[in-house]
Amino acid sequence: MTKGIDGMIRLHKWQLDEKRRQLTELETMRDDLxxxxxxxxxxxxxxxxxxxxxxxxxxxYASFATAVAQRQENLMGSLAEIEASIEEMKDQVSESFKELKKYEVVEQRERERQMAKENRRQQADLDELAIQMHRRNKMRAS
Structure with missing residues (x-):
């Protein structure tokens, strides 16, 4: 089971890293604009x-000012589109992070179950050893 979970964790980490990279690119584009x-x-x-x-x-000057106004208007449109993309990407990053955490929690719980199982097995071995030693001491005393 842990191999499957490990693979899912790696996949979700990769997806999260990819979305973070895309978000960084969008923010860089916004800063450039x-x-x-x-x-x-x-x-x-x-x-x-x-x-x-x-x-x-x-x-x-009139044609220059008109051209500048048009370029500013175009930049504002582009900025609005990028801002919308950034917000959408932030939501995707958040969702990817939540998905990753789900798998990490499952993995942690599985590790804890395995550790508890191992501790129970070791305790059973120690109990068996103690019972055998008690029987030997009892036989010697008789």
Whole structure:
């Protein structure tokens, strides 16, 4: 029985590790998108300052600002999707962890049963030895 449980534990540990790896990848992607969003905001501010300090009206600023706004909107959509994926993956990690714990508890209980069985066997052997020694002492005394 323990070989089957050992295999299930290994399988569930692998699945849990895989889900944790996927969660880490999603979080890395989210962090990258947040950094890109921040960079876009900085670029927009820098361009606004450049246009504000110039006396010549920069026609290209309008198209730049529109493009930045579109990119920010796209990033926000991507961030929302990744956040949803992260939450779903966290649920999957939690569920995988619970499954792993079930098998580990079963394994621990089986070990405890085996240990109790071994202790009972050893105690029975010691009891038998004590009975034999008591009989020998009784026979010698008679």
């Amino acid at each position: 947040l950094a890109r969003k921040e960079d876009l905001a900085k670029q927009l501010v820098a361009e606004q300052e450049k246009v504000a300090s110039s006396q010549v009206v920069n026609i290209s």
